[in-house]
Amino acid sequence: MPLRGLAKAKNFTLGPTAPMKTFTENVHSQNNEINNLKKIDKTHNLTNNSQNEKLYKYESQIKSSFDRIVPTLKEIARIQHHEDFINTAQSISKQNLGINLPTHILDKSWVKPLDMRALYAWCAFKQHEKLSDNFFENDPLEGSFGSPNANNFETALLDCGIHLLDITPCSDGRLAHSVAYVMRIPFSAVRRRSHAGALFDIENTVNRWVKTEHKRYRENNPNEAHEDTRYLKIVTYHFSSVDPLHQGCAAHGSDDKLAAKEGSEKLLAFKEAVENSFCCGASVDLMLIGLDTDTDSLKIHLSSSDGKIDLENTISSLDIYNSTINFSKDEAEKEICQIISGNSNKVQLKGLDKFVYKLIVNNISQIDYVKKFHKGSYEDIGHAERFIGVGIGFKEVHLRNLTYFAHLDTVEEGAPDLDVGVKIFTGLNVSQDLPIPIVIRFDYSGKVPGAKERAAKDCYRVNNAISIRYKSLVDKGLLHTCLTIRDRDNIHSAQIIGMSLDQKTKEAH
Amino acid sequence: MPLRGLAKAKNFTLGPTAPMKTFTENVHSQNNEINNLKKIDKTHNLTNNSQNEKLYKYESQIKSSFDRIVPTLKEIARIQHHEDFINTAQSISKQNLGINLPTHILDKSWVKPLDMRALYAWCAFKQHEKLSDNFFENDPLEGSFGSPNANNFETALLDCGIHLLDITPCSDGRLAHSVAYVMRIPFSAVRRRSHAGALFDIENTVNRWVKTEHKRYRENNPNEAHEDTRYLKIVTYHFSSVDPLHQGCAAHGSDDKLAAKEGSEKLLAFKEAVENSFCCGASVDLMLIGLDTDTDSLKIHLSSSDGKIDLENTISSLDIYNSTINFSKDEAEKEICQIISGNSNKVQLKGLDKFVYKLIVNNISQIDYVKKFHKGSYEDIGHAERFIGVGIGFKEVHLRNLTYFAHLDTVEEGAPDLDVGVKIFTGLNVSQDLPIPIVIRFDYSGKVPGAKERAAKDCYRVNNAISIRYKSLVDKGLLHTCLTIRDRDNIHSAQIIGMSLDQKTKEAH
Incomplete structure (x- = not known):
């Protein structure tokens, strides 16, 4: 028509x-x-003001959960040699970000400077996990x-x-x-x-x-x-x-x-x-x-x-x-x-x-x-994404400048999209000595036998391909990955099946 | 039932x-x-003897076209410093194999030993091309x-x-x-x-x-x-x-x-x-x-x-x-x-x-x-394939021990299958200083706009992934590739769009 x-x-x-x-x-x-x-x-007479209020509340709540990461970690960095550091760090993190920090990383602060890059990636992944859980459990955008x-x-x-x-x-x-x-x-x-x-x-x-x-x-x-x-x-x-x-x-x-x-x-x-x-x-x-x-x-x-x-x-x-x-x-x-x-x-x-x-x-x-x-025109007119999402899925992401998507089955095919994302985050994060947080996701159909195991295998495959393609970043701790799968036939949330942060821990033992 | x-x-x-x-x-x-x-x-009274005769004629004709490659190249190797080498080599090849050899490779015989690996791969690719053309043009198995x-x-x-x-x-x-x-x-x-x-x-x-x-x-x-x-x-x-x-x-x-x-x-x-x-x-x-x-x-x-x-x-x-x-x-x-x-x-x-x-x-x-x-039981009870086929297609291959298939969209996903093939050919060919010939194929639907160009792009992508994964073989001239595409909506044959052999030529000029 x-x-x-x-x-x-x-x-x-x-x-x-x-x-x-x-x-x-x-x-x-x-x-x-x-x-x-x-x-x-x-406002325009056709505008749905109450919906706008709800949407803004959601946007500011989620974005601030990411934007509080750096100030919180700065506070924690300052006290890394204080007595009872681990407990104090955990309570600061819990209070500011609502998450626990990984003990195996905090633990090492006495022997080498705290791995702030790892902590940053961890916090980004956990904030994403919280937003994802909330999305699938509470349907905050009322669109499930x-x-x-x-x-x-x-x-x-x-x-x-x-x-x-x-x-x-x-x-x-x-x-x-x-x-x-x-x-x-x-x-x-x-x-x-x-x-x-x-x-x-x-x-x-x-x-x-x-x-x-x-x-x-x-x-x-x-x-x-x-x-x-x-x-x-x-x-x-x-x-x-x-x-x-x-x-x-x-x-x-x-x-x-x-x-x-x-x-x-x-x-x-x-x-x-x-x-x-x-x-x-x-x-x-x-x-x-x-x-x-x-x-x-x-x-x-x-x-x-x-x-x-x-x-x-x-x-x-x-x-x-x-x-x-x-x-x-x-x-x-x-x-x-x-x-x-x-x-x-x-x-x-x-x-x-x-x-x-x-x-x-x-x-x-x-x-x-x-x-x-946003004063009629966004302040962040350029890129300001918080993490890269790679794979198939991410139904939970609906906020401006939160995620750069690289929708792909394989890095081999999706490399051009992913390269753009890594370039953007080299400007946003690496230039400030912060790592690129990449969440890998493969949705699967729980009704299909073995589909869950295949989705997990896909995550590991893509994770491996990323670690080869961006080896120099990975080696410097400037690129971290979090592997997640989700049953699309189910209302349940996504499930974290691994992180590059975990793997380092295993190697250390 | x-x-x-x-x-x-x-x-x-x-x-x-x-x-x-x-x-x-x-x-x-x-x-x-x-x-x-x-x-x-x-023979059994239910056996179709005339069909058997036809099938055997086809099998022996195609297989001998591959099996004549080594004796022919041995003959050519012996005369590489003779006068009028190129013309003589071409006429031997034409007579024994029905194909021309690449002049840019023969041309170099005066300055360095003839690149027999390259010639072997070339001959395998050209014999495959002939079998493929014959298959799509003449329907020798009467099953189109x-x-x-x-x-x-x-x-x-x-x-x-x-x-x-x-x-x-x-x-x-x-x-x-x-x-x-x-x-x-x-x-x-x-x-x-x-x-x-x-x-x-x-x-x-x-x-x-x-x-x-x-x-x-x-x-x-x-x-x-x-x-x-x-x-x-x-x-x-x-x-x-x-x-x-x-x-x-x-x-x-x-x-x-x-x-x-x-x-x-x-x-x-x-x-x-x-x-x-x-x-x-x-x-x-x-x-x-x-x-x-x-x-x-x-x-x-x-x-x-x-x-x-x-x-x-x-x-x-x-x-x-x-x-x-x-x-x-x-x-x-x-x-x-x-x-x-x-x-x-x-x-x-x-x-x-x-x-x-x-x-x-x-x-x-x-x-x-x-x-x-075959005397009731094949002589080649083990592997004896002539080339590896990688990608989507190969409708033309219907002979025992002619081709190892790795049916894949990406090397990233299909690597386990392809690794097995490369291992088999390491035993068959590399152990004899002969290269592994890999034919890459992507069929496409000619009815879909841009599908041909995407199939070509898929060939180059897979070729690139192969050259990274098997770099040491490629560097030694022990793995060669031939890139082909074919319109599945059409009776026409496949089309060669490039070879690792061509690329070397370009670099040399």
């Missing part, structure tokens, strides 16, 4: 940062303080499988003519919150596969398409195969409105146009692969979205009725936000419908138009989130 | 080599020459997709209640002819995935099952999804009747019982994976077969109606051959039916019983093939 709002939308000028800059400048101006405070407080949010969203998706939503954002940590925050989609209702440059694997995605269709034929799940719905593949590339020439997508040399073009080419190749490989009108729907990593606003590319993706013309959620900021809820909804479909009647929205409407309304909340909690 | 012949079959004692040894001894005895000649000539043989077999398979036949033999080169020779199955009518120890990948096979079922639902191909047929997974492990303790399966330490047990466990795990992961009575059929690599006879394990595989009791094609050698065609057919199903009426055979009947009759021809052309 084409987005027919082009005629109306094309006169929008995105002026990437203009509205935000004006806003930020106003905030800092001393002259119109009262007026500005009103502006700060003013079977939750009311997930069920409602899945029904709404079907109503938009979509039976599977498959999103590939860039591996970049600044897009790790795309699903739960930027698009406000329950995490369990979407397939997410992050790749550097958002350049997903065609063969793998065709396999996923086959599995999805087979489930419809065999189990009528989520709907019957003959119903006229589609598999929707979305590519989310990214750009920076604040520093477009340096803080865009590294995989595309910060060239927005190239990122959009290559994303579009991948999408069309996927569609062609499905159409050529299967009979009986097999096809998929496609969507290309640009994400501004500074404001979290979206540029949704228009597609024509013949299936082409328009690289120039987009619907900008930020433009819509700005132009409707003073509208009532009802007026704003009508205006968005008008822009998308050329018709202001919400009831008449159909198919992908309806889905785009949903995305824009959801994203308006996120624009206000960034305005309210 | 259970094999109900157990009661009748269990008293068979396989006495692994007794009949064959007697036969061989007889052949060499001078006293009963006439009598023995009769025995030599006598759409051929009368393949169509008839597929119809017969459906009649046995099987809509896909998926066989995993061991990677061992002594099983590479399992499909086209030992079982006499048209190669295009079967999915073959060789793995060391016949230990196939469960997740990968479940994916293949999903694809197969999806095709039935979507395209009614090969039959409608509601029809009561199954996906049949066969594991073919192997043993040696001549030297059971040394020439069995290396992956199982030449322990037949262990090979059978582990094969059975994989099969049952695959079935459980399908049954647990999919609803609505999803399941598969299983079959465990032991292959005697000396006589090519089969031991087909009985399965019970509750889906268990009997590790002790088997139907032995060699026992059947021996006990029915003097029977008429009709009597022999009745006896086989009786053994399989407890009923001598062929028309009443159903399902897997019918398939087992077909396998045994086909295998009787192969037992006669080995009797007639």
Whole structure:
């Protein structure tokens, strides 16, 4: 279904940062303080403020648990030669970070300087473990499988003519919150596969398409195969409105146009692969979205009725936000419908138009989130990830700049993605003499005999390949790994099956 | 469907080599020459003698094309300082092997000893290229997709209640002819995935099952999804009747019982994976077969109606051959039916019983093939492969001891299989100062945009991983690689996209 709002939308000028800059400048101006405070407080009438509060509480709680690691370890470093060091260190750690430190590392402080790199990696792994446990046990983002949010969203998706939503954002940590925050989609209702440059694997995605269709034929799940719905593949590339020439997508040399073009080419190749490989009108729907990593606003590319993706013309959620900021809820909804479909009647929205409407309304909340909690534009416009996630899984990670993803089965195939991650962390951590914490994860299906053992074997295999590829970092204690597996058929949390920190202990005995 | 012949079959004692040894001894005895000649000539009444003649012609033609390499290169080595060396060498090679030698290697003979290792690898690669071209262009085994043989077999398979036949033999080169020779199955009518120890990948096979079922639902191909047929997974492990303790399966330490047990466990795990992961009575059929690599006879394990595989009791094609050698065609057919199903009426055979009947009759021809052309038991009872095949594909290889397969996507995952191959060739070739020729292959679907380029990239990636893993061999010129890709949607042959031999040339210029 084409987005027919082009005629109306094309006169929008995105002026990437203009509205935000004006806003930020106003905030800092001393002259119109009262007026500005009103502006700060003013949110869009479509914004879900209570959801924003919850999301911010979650974000700040998790991030501070990582950001307290360095000050805590500094405090512990200072007392390493004090009496009763181990007990004091443990109680500081427990109080500040809520975790115990590994005794076998603290134990050695009398004979050699405390291995702060090992402690740093340990703390990062344990904070990740806590966030992961909390995620799977308490569903803090209220988006788990079977939750009311997930069920409602899945029904709404079907109503938009979509039976599977498959999103590939860039591996970049600044897009790790795309699903739960930027698009406000329950995490369990979407397939997410992050790749550097958002350049997903065609063969793998065709396999996923086959599995999805087979489930419809065999189990009528989520709907019957003959119903006229589609598999929707979305590519989310990214750009920076604040520093477009340096803080865009590294995989595309910060060239927005190239990122959009290559994303579009991948999408069309996927569609062609499905159409050529299967009979009986097999096809998929496609969507290309640009994400501004500074404001979290979206540029949704228009597609024509013949299936082409328009690289120039987009619907900008930020433009819509700005132009409707003073509208009532009802007026704003009508205006968005008008822009998308050329018709202001919400009831008449159909198919992908309806889905785009949903995305824009959801994203308006996120624009206000960034305005309210991050001064309209993130302070960390560049990379600031806390750890690298390698393997298959990580359903629990939904925060901006928390994790650099390298979605891979083998280091042999995924090395280009992983190299980018290691390069980023060489700047972030190694330059400060801190190690790169890498969490390895392989999800498995507990229903399949031996799958758990194979997932563990995959972890060890990837760990071994990492230790060969980045030997010089590993040898200096500047790269540590934590091996985890998780049963995807179960609500249970992930399980740590080993750490590079453990192995050293064993060797020492 | 259970094999109900157990009661009748269990008293068979396989006495692994007794009949064959007697036969061989007889052949060499001078006293009963006439009598023995009769025995030599006598074939089973169910044997397809004209097919045997064709198959032998093909086997001897291809194998001799490889076996002429060493004598030819010896001849060329002797004349490397003669006048007009290059032209003479080319004409010897053309005459003996039907190929040209690489001029850039011959060219250097005046300045350093001729690089015989490089020439050997070149010849192996070119002979493989010829066999491959011939295979795809002329269908010498008369089993290509759409051929009368393949169509008839597929119809017969459906009649046995099987809509896909998926066989995993061991990677061992002594099983590479399992499909086209030992079982006499048209190669295009079967999915073959060789793995060391016949230990196939469960997740990968479940994916293949999903694809197969999806095709039935979507395209009614090969039959409608509601029809009561199954996906049949066969594991073919192997043993040696001549030297059971040394020439069995290396992956199982030449322990037949262990090979059978582990094969059975994989099969049952695959079935459980399908049954647990999919609803609505999803399941598969299983079959465990032991292959005697000396006589090519089969031991087909009985399965019970509750889906268990009997590790002790088997139907032995060699026992059947021996006990029915003097029977008429009709009597022999009745006896086989009786053994399989407890009923001598062929028309009443159903399902897997019918398939087992077909396998045994086909295998009787192969037992006669080995009797007639290989003195009842192969001379090369151990390894004698000519090259290693690595990657995804090799539909063209159907000869015993021609190729060691390492079926893999990445060296990182497939290293255990590949290491076994390199070890075998260290004994076969490196010990004689000859290099290990490795043909890398990635099949791709020409219908999928960019798939060809990705297959080429996969070749280079695996080539690079091989050159890292086996660096010391590569550095000495004791391991060479030939990179090939092939469009599986097309009848065309494979295409060589590079060789380690080429790369050296480039560096030299």
